[in-house]
Amino acid sequence: MKITNGTETKIQKVDLVETFNYLLGLHVKQMDFIRGFQVIKGELRSGEKVLIIWRNLLETTNEDLEKFFVKQGYNTRDSEFDRIYVNGDNHLENLKLEENKWKVVLIEEEFKRLMFDVRDV
Structure with a gap:
């Protein structure tokens, strides 16, 4: 990025x-790097519990992401997270069971909204 200072x-x-x-x-x-995935666990000011998964889109497929997600046990620990942010198109919503309450959000869309949505500023 080009940054101007003076x-x-x-x-x-x-x-x-x-x-x-x-x-x-x-x-x-918590922040970890697990088998090529950067995983961040945290909490928003609203109290919502969040899981963020970053991956290299050139090196990991959706199938790799789904296997990683299941292997880590995130799907079975539903109450642990309210939102799951993931970069790149994915099919994690398809892994969601009927009783699960978490919502998958694309990082790119949320990033753009947070950077440029100035309606409430």
């Missing part, structure tokens, strides 16, 4: 994971 413009890397956590207002409780 009259000087520099190219600077932006940490998308940290920026997304900040925009959500997430209180991070």
